[in-house]
Amino acid sequence: MSMSMSIKRISEIFPGDPPEALEIRVIKKWRPFTKQQEKMTDICYLLVDSHGDAIEAVVDSNQEEYFQSTISIQSCYTIDKYISIPSRTYMPAIQHRASLRIGKYATIQPLLGKNLPTYYYKFASYKDLPRRMELPKLLTDYIGRIEDVSDIMIRSGKKMRKVIIQDESRNIIEITLWGDKANLIEKRDSMGKILAITSTTVTQFKDKLQLESTTATTTDVNPSIPDLNTYIDRFKNLGETSHHQPREKMITITEVKSIDIADNLQNRYKCVATVIDIQEHRNWYYVICSMCTKKVYPQRNDFVCEDHGLFAEPKFMYCVNTTITDDNTNANAVFFNDSMNELLNISCHDLVITHNNRNPKILPEQISAISGIPLLLYFNFKKDGTIAINKAEKVSAFPPTTPDPKMGSARKARQLATHEDSSGKKSKY
Known part of the structure; x- marks a missing residue:
């Protein structure tokens, strides 16, 4: 008679324990952050068992090809003969005393x-966040309603991309998605949804x-x-999203x-100029590298x-340095890629390559043509004081000047005097 295999729970694993079979699903894979890039020798997997508990598993990056053919994300496995070691002491993805070396x-x-x-979330509360800045800097899962998404x-x-969320306690939190993580959320149709x-x-x-995002x-x-429906109902009680x-x-x-x-530096403004x-x-x-966004350099007919x-095909990015005015004061401002794409309706790549x-x-005539046109400019400041324009829209004319309150008071006084004259009473004006 065959005996059934004993399956260990992830929550029961301690560093130094002898291995026992685990039944798990692989949730995700990443390279953990290290301050010394040359020492990025590990690849991490997040494993979850039937009880909803999770643990990190670490493999040597030199064996990545072997494990790439052995382990697939979202697949289930029985794993044994691993080594149980203490969890990472810097930026662990989950709170567990142990991790697995495979x-x-x-x-x-x-x-x-x-x-x-098929997922693993351990959502933190807002009051948990300050402790997460202290060592070991435990990574944070969070949930909230999307209020705004930047370009x-x-x-x-x-x-990078900025995402503003509001949690169920009405705390507003800004999230920065760096590098490829900026592509994880699209601006269109995301406002008001749960993230x-x-x-x-x-x-x-x-x-x-x-x-801020990490590699994990x-x-x-x-x-x-x-x-999900419970969260949706809770966020409905917060009223309309602030992006309105x-x-x-x-x-x-x-x-x-x-x-x-x-x-x-964190504030955003707009003006007509x-x-x-x-x-x-x-x-x-x-021109930047399409893989790492670093500056590239011309080398004959290519870039390096x-x-x-x-x-052969790096990324071309607008960066147009200008002087702007609102008819009262002048200032230097830089139109960056998104704003120029909107104004010209042509990508920088096409303007450089297709239009030669x-x-x-040497300014193309398409760029020179933006001079003298009233524009609604959306901008923020860079650390060096530069006005960085990230969005621009054509408007028909400058908005009317805000009335001077003193002038308004004088006008009312004159109207009152006229009324008194017409009624036969003596005006003091």
């Missing part, structure tokens, strides 16, 4: 017919808690979890010049990245 000695057998969880931007040579995000780091800027981060909009209200403050260029940049000069001594576009070599405008110091 090598070629381990046995990994496909497991069919088992209904194991993709380039900051310090890195691609579950995993494995973020907690940071702080001017006393505001924020979340995943996102799911309206995730397929049993509690204007998030950018309308100001004048005179006011722009009086702003303390250091205290307002016209371009009165395009600085032709500055390049109107730059210091990390990824030759590229390869010299970055």
Whole structure:
């Protein structure tokens, strides 16, 4: 008579325990962050069992090809002959005393017919976040309603996107998605939906808690979890999403010049202005690597990245340096890629390659044509004080000047005097 295999629960694993068979589903795979890139020697998997408990499994990156043919994301396996070790001491993805070390000695057998969880979330509360900034900097899963999604931007040579969410306690949290993670959420049709995000780091800027993506981060909009409808009902009680209200403050260029940049790097503004000069001594576009967003350099008919070599098709990005005015004050401003795409309705790549405008110091007529046109400009400040324009719309004319309250009072007084004259009473004017 054959005896059934004893299956161990993930929650029962301690460092140094002898291996016992685990029945698991592989949820995701990532390379853990390390401050020394040359020491990125591990690949991590997140495993979950039938009880909903999870553990990290670590394999040597030199054996990535072997495990790529052995382990598939979202597949189920029976795993044995692993080594149980202490969990990572820096940025662990989950709170567990142990993790698994898996090598070629381990046995990994496909497991069919088992209904194991297809996700793993351990959502933190807002009050948990400050502790997550302390060592070991446990990565954070969070859930909230999407309030706003920015366009993709380039900051310090890195691609990024900002997402604003509101949790069920009405806390507003800004999330920064870096690099390829910026592609995980699309702006279109995402506002008002529920976002579950995993494995973020907690940071702080001017006393505001924020979340930033890591290599382990995943996102799911309206995730397929049993509690989804419960969360939707809770967020309905918060009222309309704040993206229905204007998030950018309308100001004048005179006011722009009086702003303390250091205290307002996170704020966004808008103003109506016209371009009165395009600085032709500055390049109107730059070129980046399509894999790492670093600057690339021309090499004969191609471009070369210091990390990824030759590229026949890198990314061309607008960067148009201008002087703008609202008829009262002038200021220097830079139109970045998204704003120029909207104004010209043509990508930088097409303007450079298809229309043969390869010299970055010779302005194409399409760009020169934006001068003198009233524009509604959406912008923020960079650390060096640059006005960075990320969105621009053509408008028919400048908005009317805000009436001076004193002038309004004088007008009312004159109207009152006229009324008194017509009634036969003596006017004091």
